[in-house]
Amino acid sequence: MTQQVRRALGRFPVLAGVILLAGVNGALASSAATDPTTSPTPPLQGAAPARLALVNTCVFPDPAGERPVTMDVQATLPKVVPTGKPLQVKDFSLTFTIGEGALTGLTEVAGAVTLELMVTQEDKKTPVPVALEIPSTKVPAAGELKLVATGKVPDIVVSLPGELRLTTGAPSLTLTGVPADPPLKPVTCEQAPDQDSELGRVTLLKLNVVKPQPGKSGQKPGPGAHATNEEPEREPIAVIPLQPFETQGTSTVAKLGALVRLTPSFIFNAFYYLYPEPPHRTTGSTMMPASEVKFLGFGFVPINGTMELLPTDYQTGNTVIDVETMLHGDTTTTAVLRLELFGKLKNVTINGVTLDVGDHCMTSEPIVLNLRGPNWDPFNGGVLRTDPNDPEPAFRGFTLPAFSGCGVKEDLDSLLSGMGSGPGNQACVGVNQVGLPWDDVRKCPNAEPPVARR
DSSP, rough: OOHHHHHHHHHOOOHHHHHHOOOOOTTTTTTTOOOOSSSSOOOOOOOOEEEOOOOOOOOTTTTTTEEEEEEEEEEEEESSSETEEEEEOOEEEEEEEEOTTTTTTOOOEEEEEEEEEEEEEEEEEEEEEEEEEEEEEOOOSSSSSSEEEEEOOOOOOOOEEEEEEEEEEEEEEEEESOOOOOOOOOOEEOOSSSOOOOEEEEEEEEOOOOOOOOOOOOOOOOEEESSSOOOOOOOSEEEEOOOOOEEEEEEETTTTTEEEEEEEEEEEEEEEEEEEEOEEEEEEEEEEOOOEEEETTTTEEEEEEEEEEEETGGGGTTTOEEEEEEEOOSSEEEEEEEEEEEEEEEEEEEEEEEEEOOOOEEESSSSSEEEEESSOOOTTTTEOOOOTOOSSGGSSSSOOEEEEEEOSOOOOOOHHHHOOOEEEEOOEEEEEETSOOOOOOOOOOEEEOEEEEE
């Protein structure tokens, strides 16, 4: 038995003995999940703080009238939630900064706030009413008044996978003051125009009960992913469920001299297959949100759009990409991944004017990505990338195929293909276990936009 296998089994002393007896059950299951009738365990949900500052115009009692009010929104949002499970917005609070003179004659106020969080998935919008409380707060004799409202956001349950956008609506305040006579009228507010009211985004993933099959090392796990190595049939000595992973990355388009920052995504339903000798392998599934593409056409015309990466069987309605990574070596592990994905181009504008490419503007054949990552950690992740100096030609870059089906009023295939299609493009994907800090060994260079552009 190799040193890597011994180390891995040492980290999972009980799991290795039971996992092959009953099979691994539950997407992203724990080591105790060996009963195939048990429901899947929700993934280890990474969470991130969300903060948003909005300016509202609020109508206060006479003689104050309309006044600008800054509303600082804070919350903690999960990064990924299984479909059908509650999406919980935690630590939700609003801090209002009200200018001097808006509540004249009062020494103390308390009350409540109502507003709506709008949940958007594709073209469907659902308002979620939120009620918050403002504790009794002294009104300063001079200067700004700060009121802090806190409360619980109702659980949000969504049954369809995809990305959810949470946006914040305008508040309404019901206040009581000291002195209490005369009673205060409700303070209604409207958001100032031209503001981004998005609080954050959450990925909803459909997690099915999964029982991985030993199969062949290197066999194709499903549409959209292909093994790089052909190995004779081998039985794994253990199948270990892994925590979900986050991904971030970049791609270049050589013809345009453009850098595309890939929208972050997740790898779920992940398993590590250990064999008596390398190569070992990991499997998982992912959905890749559309990424924004910006470049200068012909060197001077600003062109914007989005590119979505889809599995080879996308025409069946499938958007889940199955991923299989082969792990070579023992004391030092090198990961190898091959993907075949169609690229869909949409939302294209040229110098701010919409270019109607239609709903079927696709690469004419799959984009073939051969990625390699040295010093790979199957439990924590690493970096998979092409390298123009790789000794093997397949890993030196990828070719962006020609486009087809583009254009509603006119055929745009040759225009788009002429600008971007061709060889010599580079790709990099950083993979990091959810909940771990993004150390440099698992980050692609330039994957995060400069601070000024975030």
